Amino acid sequence: MARTSQVDVLIVGAGPSGLMLALWLARLGVKTRVVDKRTDKVISGQADGLQIRTLEILDSFGVADRVWKEANHMMEVSFWSPDEHGQIHRRDRKPDVKPGLSRFTQCVLHQGRIETFLLDAIRASESPRHPRVCIDRATIPTSLALDDEAAEDEDAYPVEVTLRHLSEDEATPTQRLGNLSDGMYRSNLAKDDTDSLLERSNGKRREELVRAKYVVGCDGAHSWVRKTLGEGYEMLGESMDAIWGVLDIVPITDFPDIRNRCIVHSAEAGNLMVIPRENRLVRLYIQLKQVSCENGRADRSRITPEVIIESARRILSPYNLGYHYIDCKRRHAGGPHIKSANVVATVSAS
Structure with a gap:
């Protein structure tokens, strides 16, 4: 039987968007959990460019100085x-x-460094009054259900998400699809590998049921959250x-x-x-x-x-x-x- 847990906000995706939201919630003392289907290895950065307003927001969190010292300024x-x-x-x-x-200019820095700075800021925000933000790598959602009747109840946890925990081998993407090289698994031209990850891990059944007040999809171009919501949430154009x-x-x-x-x-x-x-x-x-x-x-x-x-x-x-x-x-x-x-x-x- 799958174990169960509760959290105020469940964030799907531990890239810069998901970690920025987690940092904000950590500062507010909101009980937060982040899951990502990958390990913590960022091989080739994708979210490397930083606009001036992004740097100003990072500065308000005390992160911009570290970015500024390592980045290339344009x-x-x-x-x-x-x-x-x-x-x-x-x-x-x-x-x-x-x-x-702005006092900043646009700059570029590897995504892995940006994520490291955000993670450090999240950990620095923890205190007895502010619960630890749980960040689970190699963890993939398999189902999502919303209780519409409980959605307006502030004390309820109306969203149920089933999570499956993967091994490191299962969560590490193949870096070569056919004759195409590094980074294609991150591209929006590559087929989403969520279904294959689920199939490869199907026999293990290392699953968990999470009840949350809110679920936020920060899971990129092949967003599992968007696809799971179904009709009315599809991409247009x-x-x-x-x-x-x-x-x-x-x-x-x-x-x-x-x-x-x-x-x-x-x-x-x-x-x-x-x-x-x-x-x-x-x-x-x-x-x-x-x-x-x-x-x-x-x-x-x-x-x-x-x-x-x-x-x-x-x-x-x-x-x-x-x-x-x-x-x-x-x-x-x-x-x-x-x-x-x-x-x-x-x-x-x-």
């Missing part, structure tokens, strides 16, 4: 576009953030309108703005964004014009690191682009997504 943004001969040239350069808008490759590289290049944030529009090869980051890394967001979509989905087998880097070279031509290190390789789809009904969605990716 001071300028350059705009490149084709000249009359079709070759790209810099047409403008300006401050990355309007002067006077096209699945995608463009395919972008994402590379973190230590570049070898003669492109003059490689350490500035810049936006490059080419005549025919597509668009590219350069984001300089920590440890000499540069993140490239590259539009993949040669990858087509059928039925709103891209053929992932065609999105290889070689395809992505060649697309970047065509966009940056006549400048040269090489690298001697790739930190991660990911692909993302872009498109309009709107949630119906009165539901708040959290977003971690940047």
Whole structure:
């Protein structure tokens, strides 16, 4: 028989969104529990970019100073576009953030470091009056039920969630899907692996019933919470309108703005964004014009690191682009997504 427990707020997802909410609730003394289907290993960051207002919020929690010391600060943004001969040239350069808008600038830092700082702040908020926030890794929800009649009762725990505890092997994602490399399990082009995790752990039955006053879904593009709520909570809009490759590289290049944030529009090869980051890394967001979509989905087998880097070279031509290190390789789809009904969605990716 599954054991049972109670909590005021159950957060599904221990990424930056889930941990930020947990930190807030920890400061308020709300009994909170966070579950995540992964282990605590963040191999390739996805929510790495920090806007100025995010930094101001982190500063109010006493976290911004640690982020600021390690992050790469973006001071300028350059705009490149084709000249009359079709070759790209810099047409403008300006401050990355309007002067006077904030004491901070936008910056970039690995998601794993951001999560570490949030976890440290959560633990520092604990006291005899403020209960410990329980963060359970390798734990996946399998069912959710809401008692509508009890929902208005402040003393009730109207939401019941069944949790299954996974082994470390079960919770560690495969880093290579087919011939695609690191990070694809985090991409919104990759198939959600929740069902396969449940199937692999089905015989163990290490389950628990949690009764909660509130459940918050911070579980990303393949949100289990959203899917479980069903009709009325689906994503609306096209699945995608463009395919972008994402590379973190230590570049070898003669492109003059490689350490500035810049936006490059080419005549025919597509668009590219350069984001300089920590440890000499540069993140490239590259539009993949040669990858087509059928039925709103891209053929992932065609999105290889070689395809992505060649697309970047065509966009940056006549400048040269090489690298001697790739930190991660990911692909993302872009498109309009709107949630119906009165539901708040959290977003971690940047």
